[in-house]
Amino acid sequence: MKRFESRVSIVTGASQGIGEAIARDLADGGATVVLVDVQRDKLEAVAGSIAAAGGRADARIVDVGDTAAVEAVVTAVAAAHGRIDHLVNNAGITRDGLLMRMKEEDWDAVLRVNLKGAFNFSRAVLRTMIGARYGRIVNIASVVGLMGSAGQTNYSASKAGVIALARSLAREVGSRGITVNAVAPGFIVSAMTDALPEDVRKAYLEIIPLKKFGLPKDVSSAVQFLLSDDAAYITGQVVSVNGGMYM
Numbered sequence: 001m002k003r004f005e006s007r008v009s010i011v012t013g014a015s016q017g018i019g020e021a022i023a024r025d026l027a028d029g030g031a032t033v034v035l036v037d038v039q040r041d042k043l044e045a046v047a048g049s050i051a052a053a054g055g056r057a058d059a060r061i062v063d064v065g066d067t068a069a070v071e072a073v074v075t076a077v078a079a080a081h082g083r084i085d086h087l088v089n090n091a092g093i094t095r096d097g098l099l100m101r102m103k104e105e106d107w108d109a110v111l112r113v114n115l116k117g118a119f120n121f122s123r124a125v126l127r128t129m130i131g132a133r134y135g136r137i138v139n140i141a142s143v144v145g146l147m148g149s150a151g152q153t154n155y156s157a158s159k160a161g162v163i164a165l166a167r168s169l170a171r172e173v174g175s176r177g178i179t180v181n182a183v184a185p186g187f188i189v190s191a192m193t194d195a196l197p198e199d200v201r202k203a204y205l206e207i208i209p210l211k212k213f214g215l216p217k218d219v220s221s222a223v224q225f226l227l228s229d230d231a232a233y234i235t236g237q238v239v240s241v242n243g244g245m246y247m
């Protein structure tokens with residue numbers, strides 16, 4: 001039997017990058033994967049290719065920052081699949097700039113998706129998880145939520161926020177059989193980091209002891225572990241997947 005057979009997993013931001021890798025690995029592990037994103041064509045393509053490979057995928061177009069839409073989709077998912085075992089809060093955006101010049105809308109947009117999105121989904125799945133006395137929640141944070149990053153006050157505050165959210169919620173729901181953890185990736189090859197200038201990429205390589213950037217698969221491996229029964233006694237933790245960039 002595959003390790004996630006009969007599990008139902010929600011992965012936000014699943015149409016590309018790290019979220020896509022997490023969704024594909026969960027489906028390979030036998031889970032029914034609910035893929036959430038705002039990019040319809042890409043999301044349906046990923047869900048289609050999971051299904052074509054023999055996996056179970058259910059694509060849902062939802063903006064994680066829209067509280068009412070999140071509640072509606074979680075209710076629909078629980079009704080359609082009968083359970084929700086895993087939630088991976090992965091959807092994220094950046095709107096970089098120095099704080100002195102940062103527009104209020106750039107602060108709000110990043111906090112709305114990265115932090116409120118995790119609040120929306122976590123709160124919405126809890127009723128089902130508490131009823132089942134089982135659940136696994138993983139928030140995708142970032143190394144910059146631990147070490148800070150000039151030009152990313154909004155983003156790094158949101159990522160420190162999902163770490164604190166995970167730790168606090170872990171304390172609230174531990175007695176109900178639910179674990180809540182965070183994974184903090186370093187520099188991972190993706191659309192988000194492809195957009196960085198060459199000199200910034202070079203500067204990062206210099207401070208990474210493993211001397212290479214990570215892959216979405218590297219982040220997914222840590223997430224799969226935290227979602228698995230092997231991690232049953234791990235909660236409120238931050239697992240760094242950063243090549244040693246910050247330790």
Ligand SMILES: NC(=O)c1ccc[n+]([C@@H]2O[C@H](COP(=O)([O-])OP(=O)(O)OC[C@H]3O[C@@H](n4cnc5c(N)ncnc54)[C@H](O)[C@@H]3O)[C@@H](O)[C@H]2O)c1
Nearest residue numbers: 013017018037038063064090091092142185187188190192
């Ligand atoms: N790439 C890295 O180096 C890196 C490092 C640390 C942390 N992270 C984090 O990992 C996560 C995934 O990053 P990625 O590199 O794969 O980025 P990405 O931009 O490739 O993927 C992010 C996904 O989130 C989706 N999304 C954005 N806003 C949304 C919304 N409102 N509702 C639903 N979906 C939305 C996007 O459409 C996209 O599919 C993010 O939370 C990011 O902050 C990435």
